[in-house]
Amino acid sequence: MFKPHTMSIIFMILIILITGCERKADPLPQSRIEEKQSPSKSKPIQMISQVNIDSIPILMYHSIGNNPSSTLFVPPKLFHKQMEHLKNAGYHTMTFKDLINWKTGEMIPDKPILITFDDGYLDNFTIVYPILKKLQMRATIFATSDFIGYPNHLNWEQIKEMEQSRYVEIGAHTRHHAELTKNTPLQLVDEVWGAKQKMEKRLGHPIIAFAYPSGKFNQKVLQVVKRAGFEFAVTTKPGFAVKNQGFLTLHRVRIPEGQPMAAFIQEFP
Numbered sequence: 001m002f003k004p005h006t007m008s009i010i011f012m013i014l015i016i017l018i019t020g021c022e023r024k025a026d027p028l029p030q031s032r033i034e035e036k037q038s039p040s041k042s043k044p045i046q047m048i049s050q051v052n053i054d055s056i057p058i059l060m061y062h063s064i065g066n067n068p069s070s071t072l073f074v075p076p077k078l079f080h081k082q083m084e085h086l087k088n089a090g091y092h093t094m095t096f097k098d099l100i101n102w103k104t105g106e107m108i109p110d111k112p113i114l115i116t117f118d119d120g121y122l123d124n125f126t127i128v129y130p131i132l133k134k135l136q137m138r139a140t141i142f143a144t145s146d147f148i149g150y151p152n153h154l155n156w157e158q159i160k161e162m163e164q165s166r167y168v169e170i171g172a173h174t175r176h177h178a179e180l181t182k183n184t185p186l187q188l189v190d191e192v193w194g195a196k197q198k199m200e201k202r203l204g205h206p207i208i209a210f211a212y213p214s215g216k217f218n219q220k221v222l223q224v225v226k227r228a229g230f231e232f233a234v235t236t237k238p239g240f241a242v243k244n245q246g247f248l249t250l251h252r253v254r255i256p257e258g259q260p261m262a263a264f265i266q267e268f269p
């Protein structure tokens, strides 16, 4: 239990962090980042193109399963077909660690694409992960940190296993799937910064990507995400990710639950 004056010091620090103070975020020191990144370093990918690619599709999924009453579920068979198509059409799946090269203008693979899953549902491990392994494709899961280990959600062991396989990168999605634009400044720091710190402590490496729950953000939210030290953040604004959107407000392509394969193929030829 904190004493009152301790609480007021904590409160002051949090306020300074999210208000006018120009102090930079408090990311891990560079040396520690490099050291910590190495165990879960991305699987080497063949650098195929040096073309200055301006726009990259970042696909957005949630659950892969059968639930006709929810728009958040894509049926497993359809998802499998979609991934097979991307593979056969020559797309190269990247994670956000790979996307650093895009940010800094370095080489990235030809036909790049990112596959993302929000919320951290259990089927991401039981259904998605085997498909990724089989097809040697990679994806990012934005987990809600304080729901990890809850029923129907991923647990830490599953997350660690997927990360170690190098087919999956984990990103943050707040502590409690907060509606950030309605949060107080204190809650905002707790949800964004708190999720990052908790995940980094459990997984032992920096968490560089963030997804806004329900895609909701404003300037205050954006500043907290920036100061927390995230390299990338994704919204639910529709469309391909383009550099001039800003790396903390990248757009994504939602994959609807009942999209016919023909439409998917047309969108990603």
Ligand SMILES: [Zn+2]
Pocket: 118, 119, 173, 177, 213, 214
């Ligand atoms: Zn979500």
